[in-house]
Amino acid sequence: MVATADIAGLRFAVAPAIAPQPLRSDVAGFIGPTARGPIGVPIRIVGWREYLRVFGPLVASADTPYAVRGYFANGGEIAHVVRIGGETVALAGAVWTIGASLPPTSGFPSQQYAVTATSPGAWANHAEVELTYRLDGLSGGPELDIIVRVPDEPVEQFTGVTPALITELGSRFVTFVPIGATPPTGTSPGPRRAVFSVELLNGVDAPPAAADYQDANLRLGDVPEVALVVAPDLYRDLASVADQLDVLSALLRTAADAHDRLVVVDVPAASEDPRAAATWLADLRAFTAPDTWRAAACYHPRVWVPDPLGGVAAPQRAIGCAGLVTGAISRLDRERGAHHTPANAPLLEAVDVTRTFGDAELALLGATGIDPLICWCGHGLQIWGDRTVELADPSARFVAHRRLVHRLVRAIRRVAEPLVFDGNTPVLWFALTRAITTVLLEAFRAGALAGQRPEQAFSVQCDAITNPPSEIDGGRCVCLIGLAPAVPMELITLRIAVAADGHIEVT
Numbered sequence: 001m002v003a004t005a006d007i008a009g010l011r012f013a014v015a016p017a018i019a020p021q022p023l024r025s026d027v028a029g030f031i032g033p034t035a036r037g038p039i040g041v042p043i044r045i046v047g048w049r050e051y052l053r054v055f056g057p058l059v060a061s062a063d064t065p066y067a068v069r070g071y072f073a074n075g076g077e078i079a080h081v082v083r084i085g086g087e088t089v090a091l092a093g094a095v096w097t098i099g100a101s102l103p104p105t106s107g108f109p110s111q112q113y114a115v116t117a118t119s120p121g122a123w124a125n126h127a128e129v130e131l132t133y134r135l136d137g138l139s140g141g142p143e144l145d146i147i148v149r150v151p152d153e154p155v156e157q158f159t160g161v162t163p164a165l166i167t168e169l170g171s172r173f174v175t176f177v178p179i180g181a182t183p184p185t186g187t188s189p190g191p192r193r194a195v196f197s198v199e200l201l202n203g204v205d206a207p208p209a210a211a212d213y214q215d216a217n218l219r220l221g222d223v224p225e226v227a228l229v230v231a232p233d234l235y236r237d238l239a240s241v242a243d244q245l246d247v248l249s250a251l252l253r254t255a256a257d258a259h260d261r262l263v264v265v266d267v268p269a270a271s272e273d274p275r276a277a278a279t280w281l282a283d284l285r286a287f288t289a290p291d292t293w294r295a296a297a298c299y300h301p302r303v304w305v306p307d308p309l310g311g312v313a314a315p316q317r318a319i320g321c322a323g324l325v326t327g328a329i330s331r332l333d334r335e336r337g338a339h340h341t342p343a344n345a346p347l348l349e350a351v352d353v354t355r356t357f358g359d360a361e362l363a364l365l366g367a368t369g370i371d372p373l374i375c376w377c378g379h380g381l382q383i384w385g386d387r388t389v390e391l392a393d394p395s396a397r398f399v400a401h402r403r404l405v406h407r408l409v410r411a412i413r414r415v416a417e418p419l420v421f422d423g424n425t426p427v428l429w430f431a432l433t434r435a436i437t438t439v440l441l442e443a444f445r446a447g448a449l450a451g452q453r454p455e456q457a458f459s460v461q462c463d464a465i466t467n468p469p470s471e472i473d474g475g476r477c478v479c480l481i482g483l484a485p486a487v488p489m490e491l492i493t494l495r496i497a498v499a500a501d502g503h504i505e506v507t
Contacts, residue, residue: 037056092200098184103186235266339407339448404483448485
């Protein structure tokens with residue numbers, strides 16, 4: 001519900017916050033370094049402006065902020081971002097000593113405060129905190145005016161702060177922690193006005209290691225809302241090809257086991273040539289388990305995007321296209337449904353591709369399982385592919401089909417979870433069949449499934465045949481689902497097993 005109001009002829013509307021919805025399949029998860037923000041914790045972001053507030057501006061040392069900007073520019077609405085950093089990352093800080101400058105009646109419970117940045121990194125180095133003390137403020141007692149100036153960040157101003165509540169300031173950039181409990185030692189009545197200045201130093205950035213990516217993958221895997229996963233700085237942060245493949249293998253395994261998310265992968269900059277890209281993808285397949293290939297889609301080449309940090313000499317920057325492609329997929333999901341193919345979708349924010357391909361090269365990429373981007377005169381940039389990394393299994397070959405399955409798995413989990421502790425009897429079988437049929441009917445009416453009638457589009461079987469005594473004795477209720485995606489006409493079979501301990505398996 002949207003609340004509206006009229007004040008002096010000015011009409012405005014306040015929309016409620018978008019609550020997390022595990023049923024959504026358009027939400028992306030990003031793993032990578034950012035300017036600032038909490039490390040190792042998935043943070044839910046709604047829009048680019050909220051990203052700037054939590055994680056700070058673009059930085060020259062990372063592609064992740066540019067990828068997130070491209071995601072929102074292409075229609076992404078919500079993202080979960082996990083900032084990662086190395087072990088030696090450190091907070092910027094300083095010590096503010098009041099000492100004898102103010103009397104005990106000034107209201108400060110301590111004469112020393114540790115002024116530290118709200119998150120680790122070099123972003124807060126040389127940040128200046130200016131504190132103006134007034135003996136008689138508007139409240140009738142001592143007050144502070146605080147100005148926080150951080151390089152490349154908006155200036156923060158706080159007025160009328162009660163000295164005793166400085167630890168609850170609520171700044172995006174700095175915190176105040178008392179050191180000891182000794183109040184100021186000045187003589188009464190002290191000055192009516194005093195100005196202090198504190199400069200933060202010793203903040204340190206550290207490049208993340210493979211273990212940091214692995215930990216971020218596990219944390220993002222626990223966020224049920226995430227349906228698309230991107231790691232824009234993976235190749236920049238990890239110099240070892242073995243580490244890169246190891247992290248990609250973990251990302252694919254997490255997505256494949258969940259059956260409800262897709263990993264959008266870039267080709268490394270060093271493999272820009274189509275033959276080199278095909279060789280790289282062959283190495284990735286050799287390093288990963290075949291049952292995880294359906295959980296990834298690879299797009300190429302890199303793209304040029306506007307870079308305000310480059311100035312006049314370098315107004316553009318080359319980054320991987322995965323973040324922008326993910327935004328286009330997210331937009332189409334909300335506009336047309338998860339089953340809609342991203343092929344031929346326009347790519348916004350990007351200025352150009354870093355490389356164009358001939359017909360033979362496009363054919364090579366398509367045969368290899370790499371989805372190309374093309375830039376046509378008069379048409380702009382377009383996504384020209386809808387294939388996963390899987391080549392052999394027709395039911396797992398197309399991004400549209402996999403995302404349809406992901407959407408259905410999320411919906412089926414929602415209807416099946418309330419039934420997990422029911423007795424494994426025909427009553428449960430009927431309830432599960434009815435609930436899943438309702439979900440599939442919605443998909444059929446939305447045009448996601450083929451056929452003129454529902455029985456031509458899908459089938460649901462949960463009876464004594466799928467649940468023989470061996471399954472019942474094992475504490476599982478098995479339901480088989482057959483799907484006929486709208487285009488192309490290839491059948492997909494899902495096997496849903498509800499275990500006695502409440503766990504739901506999808507194969």
